[in-house]
Amino acid sequence: MPPLASSYYLERIRNAFPDLMWANYRRVQTIADPDHVMILLDNGIAFRFENDEETNLTRERTVLDALRSNLKAIPIPDYAFVPKASDFAGYHTIPGTRLSPWRFWRLSKENRSEAAQRLGVFISELHSYPVAKARSLGVEEGDASVRRRRMWKELFAERADELQREVRNVFEAWIERSESINHSYKPVLAHNDIWYKHIYHDPSIGRLTGIIDWGDVEITDPAKDFYGFWIYGESFLDEVLSHYDFGDANLKELNRLRIKGDFR
Structure with missing residues (x-):
């Protein structure tokens, strides 16, 4: 409202x-x-x-x-x-300011590495929280992106004849790509909205100071807590993942594919 x-x-x-x-x-x-x-x-x-x-x-x-x-x-x-x-x-309030991309690139190499290490450990700590306990706290379980994909597919099926060919081709390509992606995962308690507007740092010392806005917390796909790091560059994402306790060789590629399959 x-x-x-x-x-x-x-x-x-x-x-x-x-x-x-x-x-x-x-x-x-x-x-x-x-x-x-x-x-x-x-x-x-x-x-x-x-x-x-x-x-x-x-x-x-x-x-x-x-x-x-x-x-x-x-x-x-x-x-x-x-x-x-x-x-x-x-x-x-959490001290500092948002770690926007331009502020990120003003950090020293050492500060960027420290940020990656702390984010990887932080997400490991979060994802290690028992799912059963999260449920008992009233945390919902699911995947909003799955619900969103279902909604778009249903809408496309209803309105396909009304769309211009170019728009219809885009939808059809997305549906085909989305259905080819492995969307299975082991659910974890996830922040579900970690991106630069919710990552705070102190510019005077170049260190992270907090993760805010937990309104979207959900029991869901662990890959969702890594989506927001692509904006800082692939090498930074790699470094974050290197400090994540529950990843495997496929997590980065699954993260990339699921972003492509999540129509936003």
């Missing part, structure tokens, strides 16, 4: 936490209809508000609390500001 005015969210924060003091704020919203709205206060606290039925901050907080002792390589958010209402919560 369309989010509300910032004054609404600020008033809810004031009512829930009357002792919190701040002078200014910044609203973080990159699309018109987001799954959550974030309010960053100038006192270093970030509040996230649910904005659709699929977003579940209570589950996210529960999962993060359960994972905290397992994840040693890179910090994760700690929701210290939890009101009686369950649709929003706040945490002390």
